[in-house]
Amino acid sequence: MDSLLKHMVDMTGHRDHTMLDVSVMAAVQELAGASQTRVLSITTVRGQQYVRSRAIICAGGAARVEEQPDPNLPGEPLGAYPELADCIARHGTSAQAVSGEGKLTLWLPIWFGDKADTCLEIMHPTPYSADTIHVIGGIVSVYRNFQNLLDYSERDSLTGLLNRKTFDDQLAKMLQASSEAEAAAPAPERRHPSDLERQWLAVVDVDHFKLVNDKFGHLYGDEVLILIANLMQSSFRANDRVFRFGGEEFVVLLRSTRLDSARNIIDRFRTNVEAHDFPQVGRVTVSVGFVSISAYESPVITLGRADQALYYAKSHGRNQVCDYEQLVAGGLLTAVASNDTAEFF
Ligand SMILES: Nc1nc2c(ncn2[C@@H]2O[C@H](COP(=O)(O)OP(=O)(O)OP(=O)(O)O)[C@@H](O)[C@H]2O)c(=O)[nH]1
Numbered sequence: 557m558d559s560l561l562k563h564m565v566d567m568t569g570h571r572d573h574t575m576l577d578v579s580v581m582a583a584v585q586e587l588a589g590a591s592q593t594r595v596l597s598i599t600t601v602r603g604q605q606y607v608r609s610r611a612i613i614c615a616g617g618a619a620r621v622e623e624q625p626d627p628n629l630p631g632e633p634l635g636a637y638p639e640l641a642d643c644i645a646r647h648g649t650s651a652q653a654v655s656g657e658g659k660l661t662l663w664l665p666i667w668f669g670d671k672a673d674t675c676l677e678i679m680h681p682t683p684y685s686a687d688t689i690h691v692i693g694g695i696v697s698v699y700r701n702f703q704n705l706l707d708y709s710e711r712d713s714l715t716g717l718l719n720r721k722t723f724d725d726q727l728a729k730m731l732q733a734s735s736e737a738e739a740a741a742p743a744p745e746r747r748h749p750s751d752l753e754r755q756w757l758a759v760v761d762v763d764h765f766k767l768v769n770d771k772f773g774h775l776y777g778d779e780v781l782i783l784i785a786n787l788m789q790s791s792f793r794a795n796d797r798v799f800r801f802g803g804e805e806f807v808v809l810l811r812s813t814r815l816d817s818a819r820n821i822i823d824r825f826r827t828n829v830e831a832h833d834f835p836q837v838g839r840v841t842v843s844v845g846f847v848s849i850s851a852y853e854s855p856v857i858t859l860g861r862a863d864q865a866l867y868y869a870k871s872h873g874r875n876q877v878c879d880y881e882q883l884v885a886g887g888l889l890t891a892v893a894s895n896d897t898a899e900f901f
Pocket residue numbers: 714761762763764765766767769773774775776777778781802803804870874
């Protein structure tokens with residue numbers, strides 16, 4: 557019981573999803589004597605469900621966070637886990653498979669309403685007793701409640717996207733990835749040629765949104781924002797991060813991709829919005845400004861540059877995507893000084 561309490565204290569002391577994942581996994585691994593435990597993400601990309609391992613711990617080893625080997629892939633198709641796929645389809649709380657040698661794999665999806673985007677996977681040499689399942693079930697309930705609390709403080713209540721408060725943390729993570737990539741790149745590549753993979757920040761703003769509110773009312777305006785948030789989540793990859801900064805302004809952090817791909821991905825989202833038939837409102841468009849992220853620039857400068865490109869897009873016809881660096885290179889924008897003391901706003 558001491559051990560259970562110790563784990564509960566540890567789990568509920570975290571204010572970060574990754575640390576919570578690791579702590580829950582370690583608790584389950586120890587209390588259930590598992591041979592391996594993983595935290596899986598379940599994502600939906602263009603109607604298909606995928607499974608990706610977020611964190612793993614093996615018997616006798618340390619817990620570790622798993623990076624996606626190929627950020628362009630959302631993971632393995634859910635169909636590769638037939639018992640879990642069936643459990644998700646029937647909104648079940650657990651699924652298991654027992655191999656020919658009697659080894660057990662137990663899956664426990666974490667449901668929030670009608671959505672399960674996290675699942676614990678526990679492997680054990682033999683099936684569990686009812687008591688052990690009961691203890692694991694208790695841990696999963698605490699995990700679910702605590703994830704819910706974390707989500708509540710990190711998410712925008714209208715769209716469910718990440719809120720402004722979480723942006724600095726997420727940007728810092730991307731900057732770290734960016735500085736590691738820059739340090740690993742051979743010297744000539746550090747000048748950012750267009751074929752180098754970089755991280756990107758895009759600011760998205762709905763065009764003439766005031767007119768939508770004025771003509772159809774705030775409820776329809778809100779619905780447009782929710783639908784645009786959904787289009788963002790389906791247009792960008794699972795590794796990218798999408799935020800609502802408030803009002804009709806959204807920010808996207810795109811992971812490791814080349815300039816051409818970044819432009820294509822952002823433009824695909826823009827055309828997805830343009831092609832969408834918004835109930836009652838009809839056609840809505842967005843303007844986007846984007847810029848690469850560098851570990852050597854402050855977030856204010858990076859956001860300021862993307863904003864400059866956005867305002868260029870707004871003042872040159874809207875419904876378009878503008879690249880800050882291209883505008884500066886073409887003499888269409890004046891570069892913002894790249895140090896923290898630059899006065900931009
Ligand atoms: N329905 C709804 N409207 C919002 C929300 N937040 C901000 N707004 C409205 O968004 C509108 C933003 O208008 P403006 O900043 O003038 O810009 P715009 O009409 O989109 O024009 P451009 O950006 O220049 O294309 C204002 O009318 C705000 O009241 C919200 O949460 N829900």
